[in-house]
Amino acid sequence: MSTLRFYAIKKSLNRKPVKIEENERRSALFGRNVFNEDKMRQYLTKEAFNSVMDAVQNGSKIDRSVADHISTGMKEWAISKGVTHYTHWFQPLTGSTAEKHDAFFEPIGNGRAIEKFGGGQLVQQEPDASSFPNGGIRNTFEARGYTAWDPTSPAFIYGTTLCIPTVFVSYTGEALDYKTPLLRALQAIDTAAVDVCKYFDKNVKKVNASLGWEQEYFLIDSGLAASRPDIQLTGRTLLGHSSAKGQQLDDHYFGTIPLRAMQYMRDLETECMLLGIPVKTRHNEVAPNQFELAPVYDEANLAVDHNSLLMDVMHKVAERHDFKVLFHEKPFKGVNGSGKHNNWSLSTNTGVNLLGPGKTPMSNLQFLTFFINTIKAVHDNEELIRASIASASNDHRLGANEAPPAIISVFIGEQLTSVLDELQNVTNGKLSPEEKTDLKLNVVGKIPEILLDNTDRNRTSPFAFTGNKFEFRAVGSTANCANPMTVLNTIVANQLIEFKKEVDALIAKESLKKDEAIFNILREYIKKSKNILFEGNGYGEAWEKEAKKRGLSNFKTTPEALKAKVSKKAIKLFEDLGVMNKIESVSRYEIEMEEYVLHIQIEGRVLGDIARNHVVPTAVRYQNILIENVKGLKEIYGDGFKKLAKEQMALIEEISSHIESINSNVTKMTNERKISNNIEDLEIKAHAYCSKVKPFFDDIRYHCDKLELLVDDELWPLTKYRELLFTK
The missing domain is CATH 3.10.20.70 (Glutamine synthetase, N-terminal domain)
Known part of the structure; x- marks a missing residue:
């Protein structure tokens, strides 16, 4: 075992726990x-x-x-x-x-x-x-x-x-x-939602968007993390063979929180209470050494500030406990990555959750109005929604076994799907007395009891309705929530504005009553938005084919996805609502594209350095040991050594093959990076890094990971997955 790795593990195992004093109630600290x-x-x-x-x-x-x-x-x-x-x-x-x-x-x-x-x-x-x-x-x-x-x-x-x-x-x-466009978007949804609420309650004067985020993260011993240049410089492991035991036994999820992690959490929660961050939930996540914390939901702007502050505080508290916090969406291959689910809803100054059903048919019609308009907004802007969560790190997570796919769809459950199917059959124009009664009593009136038992969850859905809110599950753990929240609130605000225009037009031109006009418009929205609704397995190839038939985008990489931010449609949307002007939209696109390039560039440099300066020399050292062993056998047994040294000779050849592949691929990757660096056009450069440079990462990693299994454990220089993930 390398000296650095040995002392990192020894220090971790001998570390004394930090004593946390808690003399006051959390409510008194808050x-x-x-x-x-x-x-x-x-x-x-x-x-x-x-x-x-x-x-x-x-x-x-x-x-x-x-x-x-x-x-x-x-x-x-x-x-x-x-x-x-x-x-x-x-x-x-x-x-x-x-x-x-x-x-x-x-x-x-x-x-x-x-x-x-x-x-x-x-x-x-x-x-x-x-x-x-x-x-x-x-x-x-x-x-x-x-x-x-x-x-x-x-x-x-x-x-x-x-x-x-x-x-x-x-x-x-x-x-x-991030804050300025978010504040503008929140103002836009406030104005638009209040105007629609007036159909149902004249006393509504303000609508707040609320956000409850769920922060997933890994806790890694700081000594072990310091022995990994890739973790230190990129926040993830660029190579490393999977541990024999990972998460396959499902024994970590919701299990007993390890003592050292619990001490960190208690210390962190005390800091959060003092800062007014209303953290409430903590638990083990699926992967070893992966955890989650979640607060009580709050007004969206304040919730975003709290999450940004929390991530800073988590790093500082981790230092006191000799931990390193990893927020990267996929820090370890072969186990679950981390997300930051954004639970979003709208509430009025009168205390009504607009995405929660009420006690009367009228309040349930209000619920359906905001529910269906949100679905329509996502349907019409699914590419922009996908762009809002695009990043180099989240590309590793989307579509993996624990995260939603890159295809944006909405999950609402079987019961609500049936409700929408019935609403879709509403008569065009004025409703007969029988139709009104049937709608109010048998469709709209039964929504509360339908949702009471509707506990459907689809973990493969990127945007799911979960009873009284929408859960945007595709947001990555490193993300600033303001980015997706700005987009979501903007598109819903725009949709509500369009909805009110259409309802008012029907009332004026067709002499329809308000409820009839609303039902007619909602019916059309259901028809137009059906392609975005999906209840099945988002991971299967069948869904990819079906999504393509439905006209849904499937941007698997950040350079593909980000293009939606500067489409004519998106620029006009943000300008019309005063959220961002064209200059601001274009600048964000360029910043995020450049950030993508820099992330891949840094990872390529780090991977090349580790492969050539850590892995290859270690493999050569072990290979020399094998060669000396073969020479010794030849001296003792003469020509008979070949039979005895058969396995050693094969191992020497296998190591040579991996070394050759590593060196060859690092050289090719470096050359492609140099070519990409000379490209002036940022968009073309980002695509070049994505399609020409990044593919070498997997090839280099494959051969490095194979060598990890072949080389003597005492020689291997990098802390292994079993040590990173199972050291408490």
């Missing part, structure tokens, strides 16, 4: 480090408090003079908690969060200083935007960018720093982050 409504009431003037609440609830602007009062109260609260610095906390298009800390400390001359934090510092800052992805929005020499306070997401304290959630925009006003 939100302690958040400048929430209770803190604002305590530290703000009445005018300042009302101004913030009006901004949160109605989107009104906060006057600069009032901002000074808010910043003063926020500073006093933070200083009382031992805070020394503040930062505008934002989410650039890098996939991680960003922050620049400034001290409250301000010299005032004569050797004196004060703690200063004014309204201007709260509301706006100017971080250098030159090193963040911008997709061609701005030139390198135009470094100015602006962060602006988002009052709908409360400030929080982490460590000794006051963190203020903000948007991040360019000097010319284009969004350079």
